[in-house]
Amino acid sequence: MSHVSAVVRPPLVTGGKSYHDITEDVCRQVEGKPTASWKIVFGISSVVLFLGTCSVFWTWWDGLGNWGLNKTVGWAWDITNFVWWVGIGHAGTLISAILLLFRQKWRTSVNRAAEAMTIFAVICAASFILMHAGRAWLAYWCIPFPNTFGSLWVNFNSPLIWDVFAISTYFSVSCLFWYCGLIPDLATIRDRAKSKVSKFIYGLLSMGWNGNTKTWFRYEYVSLILAGISTPLVLSVHTIVSFDFATSVIPGWHTTIFPPYFVAGAIFSGFAMVNNLLLIVRWTFKLQDYITIEHIETMNKIITVTGSIVGIAYITEFFIAAYSGVEYEQYAFINRAFGPYWWAYWAMMTCNVVTPQLFWIQSIRRSIMWTFALSVVVNIGMWFERFVIIVTSLHRDYIPSSWAMFSPTIIDIGDYVFTFGLFFFLFLLFAKYLPVINMAEVKAVMKSSSERFPYKVKPGKSTGEKVTE
Amino acid sequence: MDTNKRFLVGVYDDDDEVLAAVKSVRASGIKVHDVYTPFPVHGLDKAIGHPRTRIPVAAFMFGALGLTCMFLLTLYTMALDWPMNIGGKDFYALPDFIPVMFEFTVLFTAFGMVFTFFISNGLWWGVKPVIFDLRATDDKFVVAIDTGANRKTEAEIEKALRDTGATEVNIKEVVEEAA
Numbered sequence: 001m002s003h004v005s006a007v008v009r010p011p012l013v014t015g016g017k018s019y020h021d022i023t024e025d026v027c028r029q030v031e032g033k034p035t036a037s038w039k040i041v042f043g044i045s046s047v048v049l050f051l052g053t054c055s056v057f058w059t060w061w062d063g064l065g066n067w068g069l070n071k072t073v074g075w076a077w078d079i080t081n082f083v084w085w086v087g088i089g090h091a092g093t094l095i096s097a098i099l100l101l102f103r104q105k106w107r108t109s110v111n112r113a114a115e116a117m118t119i120f121a122v123i124c125a126a127s128f129i130l131m132h133a134g135r136a137w138l139a140y141w142c143i144p145f146p147n148t149f150g151s152l153w154v155n156f157n158s159p160l161i162w163d164v165f166a167i168s169t170y171f172s173v174s175c176l177f178w179y180c181g182l183i184p185d186l187a188t189i190r191d192r193a194k195s196k197v198s199k200f201i202y203g204l205l206s207m208g209w210n211g212n213t214k215t216w217f218r219y220e221y222v223s224l225i226l227a228g229i230s231t232p233l234v235l236s237v238h239t240i241v242s243f244d245f246a247t248s249v250i251p252g253w254h255t256t257i258f259p260p261y262f263v264a265g266a267i268f269s270g271f272a273m274v275n276n277l278l279l280i281v282r283w284t285f286k287l288q289d290y291i292t293i294e295h296i297e298t299m300n301k302i303i304t305v306t307g308s309i310v311g312i313a314y315i316t317e318f319f320i321a322a323y324s325g326v327e328y329e330q331y332a333f334i335n336r337a338f339g340p341y342w343w344a345y346w347a348m349m350t351c352n353v354v355t356p357q358l359f360w361i362q363s364i365r366r367s368i369m370w371t372f373a374l375s376v377v378v379n380i381g382m383w384f385e386r387f388v389i390i391v392t393s394l395h396r397d398y399i400p401s402s403w404a405m406f407s408p409t410i411i412d413i414g415d416y417v418f419t420f421g422l423f424f425f426l427f428l429l430f431a432k433y434l435p436v437i438n439m440a441e442v443k444a445v446m447k448s449s450s451e452r453f454p455y456k457v458k459p460g461k462s463t464g465e466k467v468t469e
Numbered sequence: 470m471d472t473n474k475r476f477l478v479g480v481y482d483d484d485d486e487v488l489a490a491v492k493s494v495r496a497s498g499i500k501v502h503d504v505y506t507p508f509p510v511h512g513l514d515k516a517i518g519h520p521r522t523r524i525p526v527a528a529f530m531f532g533a534l535g536l537t538c539m540f541l542l543t544l545y546t547m548a549l550d551w552p553m554n555i556g557g558k559d560f561y562a563l564p565d566f567i568p569v570m571f572e573f574t575v576l577f578t579a580f581g582m583v584f585t586f587f588i589s590n591g592l593w594w595g596v597k598p599v600i601f602d603l604r605a606t607d608d609k610f611v612v613a614i615d616t617g618a619n620r621k622t623e624a625e626i627e628k629a630l631r632d633t634g635a636t637e638v639n640i641k642e643v644v645e646e647a648a
Contacts (some may be wrong), residue, residue, distance in 0.1 A: 018608065019507065019607070019608035020607060020608040023507075023608060024547070095626060105634075107568055126553045144542060144546055152551070153546035153551055153631075154546075154548065155553075155555060156543050156546065156547055156566050156569055157547075157555050157556070157558060157562055157565040159568075161569070162568040162569055162572075165568070165569045165572040166568065166572050168571040169573075169575055171577065172579075172580070173576065173579045173580075175573060176580065176583055177579070180583060183592070184507075184508075184606070185644060187598075187606045188630060189607040190606075191600070191603045191604075191606045191607065192603075192607070193607075204594055204595060205594075207587065207592040207593055207594055207596060208591065208592055208593065208595075208596030208597060208598040209592060209598060209606075210599060210600055210605065210606075211505045211506050211507060211605050212503045212504070212505050213503055213504045213510075213513050213514055213519065214503075214514070214519055214590065215518050215590045215592070216506065216508075216509040216510075216514075216588070217509070217513075217519060217522060217592060218522045218524050218586055219509065219513040219586070220509050221522050221524045221525060222582060222583060222586045225524070225525060225528050225580070225582060226583070227579070229532075229575045229579060230575075230576050230579075232571070232575070233572075233575045233608070235569055235628060236568065236572070241528075242570055243568075293623070346573040401522075423502070431534055439507075440507060440508040440509075441508070442539045443507055443508040443608075444508040444509060447484070464613055
């Protein structure tokens with residue numbers, strides 16, 4: 001029997017669901033009318049998006065002088081928010097690619113929403129690149145194309161150009177991976193559709209999928225290879241983001257620990273955001289049987305691991321600064337912890353290193369309220385981490401006469417609010433009009449991992465056997 | 470000229486059942502047109518006799534193409550067309566170009582492979598699928614048998630399907646437009 005799993009594994013799909021139940025439960029909100037609560041939340045995020053758009057419009061119309069930047073602190077909230085959003089995106093790829101390679105079956109019911117989160121988070125991150133470019137309409141100058149500006153090519157030695165390629169590849173490959181996973185489910189919705197409009201739209205999007213054997217067989221290869229190439233891709237993206245800092249000569253940025261430390265931090269914050277979104281999704285769409293406490297607990301374990309890696313990285317940075325004997329490096333770190341921005345540093349330490357350790361306690365790890373609250377705290381902490389790295393490393397320049405402080409303006413805040421509006425606007429549209437759970441993949445693990453199907457390995461036997469009660 | 474093809478469509482409720490059914494139906498000498506399932510059933514490709522896919526080869530070739538393209542682009546722009554002294558580095562500072570070469574490898578692999586997959590499986594926006602049973606994307610496992618391609622009578626085929634656990638056997642006529 002091909003469908004076996006150990007008896008000790010808790011089921012991933014509870015409630016005795018059949019294959020048809022999965023289709024019904026997931027398609028329900030796609031096929032039904034928008035609920036009142038969806039309309040309210042969608043309305044709020046539209047208003048937030050509108051207000052944020054006004055702010056972004058003003059940023060572009062009137063220029064970057066509207067931000068609180070000064071000659072010393074030339075990067076602040078823009079790059080902080082950019083790194084924060086890109087980092088959040090990483091969890092989606094981790095779930096869909098790395099966990100696929102590791103054959104983690106619990107991935108199946110969370111990957112769709114997590115990948116959607118990735119795509120929307122990268123859109124938010126990209127909007128900060130465009131904003132901070134100042135003249136966004138000249139962003140195409142990052143593309144190497146023959147031009148009449150003096151045969152000037154982009155500088156491929158620059159980490160900022162690597163970043164352009166990394167983020168755009170990451171975004172397009174993530175979209176492709178997500179869309180490939182959607183096709184079979186879109187076909188399910190097409191085959192159930194009643195109205196002409198949805199028949200047409202879902203028919204167009206599902207590309208004539210009918211689930212024949214050869215297509216499924218190749219599809220699995222395609223998914224596997226996409227996962228195989230997305231895994232180094234996701235690691236490379238945040239590595240390259242960290243190169244934006246690490247290849248510079250600014251004390252506090254110029255460290256070799258940045259790539260692994262940034263990647264761990266990205267996964268840490270991303271899982272926290274996945275937790276937040278899924279807790280809301282499972283509650284509003286009544287998907288508690290698919291996104292179970294087991295799933296949430298597993299994600300909390302990953303948060304604990306990555307949070308601890310981040311904590312070790314903070315301590316290592318401090319130690320290496322002391323051990324290096326370089327006084328500029330030492331000053332940068334002492335200044336982080338005890339200088340004028342001490343509160344940001346200790347906020348980061350508390351939120352990222354201390355509070356996630358509460359997840360060692362099982363009752364907290366399995367509590368929805370605690371999970372939600374601590375996940376929010378993690379993302380606050382990870383925002384402060386980027387703020388600490390960027391602003392406190394810059395604000396003490398080489399000459400004390402250039403020392404400065406940074407304070408955000410209303411436009412800085414407005415641009416950040418814009419990305420929240422955009423993120424939730426897109427996520428809500430996704431949650432309403434596309435299946436939030438990958439039905440085909442969940443059905444494929446039903447035999448091994450659901451309550452209904454009693455295929456289990458009997459203790460002491462190496463092969464699976466149907467257990468009949 | 471349009472030709473009508475007549476299919477016997479066996480509907481099964483379970484993936485393990487359909488896998489065993491396809492094996493035994495094929496063993497009894499009946500040609501199976503195709504099997505339609507709501508999720509990938511492992512082993513079905515072997516049971517139905519599909520050869521190993523060459524998608525990984527295509528993926529590798531596209532990856533190699535991407536790598537080559539970016540190698541040539543960085544070589545041309547940085548070392549040949551407009552060499553510039555940047556921080557005293559070599560004009561062709563290979564380690565600096567590894568990140569972009571890697572990204573292009575991934576980009577070409579992903580898009581090349583997926584579009585190869587789309588084209589080779591006849592998936593494209595606007596394609597009308599041949600659907601033998603609408604529930605094949607929901608919870609049914611559908612075996613389609615082309616009666617014209619088989620010597621056995623319809624009654625024999627239907628019996629073979631029923632004996633292996635088909636809950637329904639339907640008849641479906643598919644109009645194939647002659648090329």
